[in-house]
Amino acid sequence: MTTLVKYHALGNDYLVADPELGAPAPGATATRALCDRRTGVGADGVLYGPLPGPGADPQGTFRVRVFNADGTECARNANGLRIFARYLREHGRTDRDELTLRTAGGDVRVRLGGPATATCTIDLGPWTHRIPTVADGAEMVGVPLEIEPGTTVHATAVHNGVPHLVALVDDATTELAARIGPGIVGYAGFAERPNAELLTVEDRRTLRVRVWERGVGHTPASGSGACAAACAAHRLGLTDPAVTVVMPGGTVGVEITQDERALLSGPTSLVGRVTLADEFVPLLRTRAPR
Template identity: 45%
Template sequence: MTSEFSKYHALGNDYVVVDPGGAFKPSPDAVRLLCDRHFGVGADGILYGPLEPPVPGAPVALRMFNSDGTECDKSGNGLRMFALHLAETYGGVWAGGAGFPLRTAAGDVPVRILDLASGLVRVGMGRPELGQLNEELEAGGRRLKVTALDNGNPHAVVPLDDIAAELARELGPLIAGHARFPGRTNVQFLKVLDRRTAAIEVYERGAGYTLASGSSACAAASAAHALGLVDDEVAVHMPGGRIDVTIDSEGSEGPKGAVTMTGTAERIADGVFSDAFRAKLVAA
């Protein structure tokens, strides 16, 4: 039987890729069921696409969903995974090393497969919209300095001397749901190691604590750059691995401050739903 889904991860941040032609339709209940790690396939989110048959030279559209059933405008890791999925599934121009655009709810995004064998993908994340730098915020009885920005998703970057998964799990939901962010926000706890290296712990508004996040790595690098803490090229380390972020501070290849992200993704498996589970997805 033809595969109904593919499972990918990017540095431990895992997604299920589902073709719109199958039984799964992305209602909030169906997304939550498919992402459930006990009763479903299990994932941090869903990549639903391509929405139309891919045509060389035209943007390839997809929809992205968080594990809580909400739709995500743009996921850096998700884009790398989907680009790799196109290359591995359709071959041709998508696997040939030339750049091509993906169409998201936040706009078109340029991607390029740098090395198909290792799953190395480069993504142009555009120029973020920066808010107030080092805005004071109280959460969990602590006064924190937060830099908010939007790079297709909202983020709140919190520079600290020390970061840990436990801290992200404790303070992440308090900041994500803070009254300062009525639409909720993703949160990055940032430790700058030197001018070219940083580490982050991530709490995502739609998936909770996450091993890695591409848009979060870009947000943290952009905030650190705006604060004068890092140079134009930053290696961002997360529990799941490393993403290399470049900030075009001179505007030499596009808008000044535009961000490019490079990192790996990997296909884990292709699968077929059981008849019983497929029926649950259809009914959800």
């Protein structure tokens, strides 16, 4: 019997696939099958873990692998990691309020909100305004990019374990994200495709953000995307260190500390436990890529 646990963070939904609950070995085939919203469980991604490995310990440090819905592996994901920390506490893996999650993008610290685990804070650490490119790794801050004929945006790169391009626009809407988001994600020259965030600064403490993720498309909320937008706005001198980021799924808080670390705080929600049918489990190994 294979059981998964589903959570979401402001509509950004993830499946926790725990080996102790019969979860299959992580990989692209299983992830695509599970995340399909018509023939699978449906999700923006899968969190595989906790996994054995160097540095893991039974209480404070846990290894996890993060996969996007299209089967690509993600170095780390802020909403997904907040969800995973809640899962660990709620399922008796730890009784600590502060955890370290070991990911492909490095170690991440998460602080749970006491006995009520629905709200937690993740420390994404420092960031850079460089995204590796084919030519060089120069900083990108407010650089004009022609995304499509007649459409130029001023983009700021933010790499916080995952690459982002934040485009400052007059009116960040879901419709605009759907139109130019794919062009930002696929913009030529980057060694690794970035996620796209459309950013409108409402005032010095409030940002409006729309997200187009490289492995998912439109998503109602993104933790690392909210942090990227806040870091970009702060670098451009448009905001105070602490801001509220408004996305279609809801709001999160981002604080930029004096030593330039990004702290993300927001809610998570439990959807439920899902037991996979015996006839579905073989598809986790045989499903062909779309």
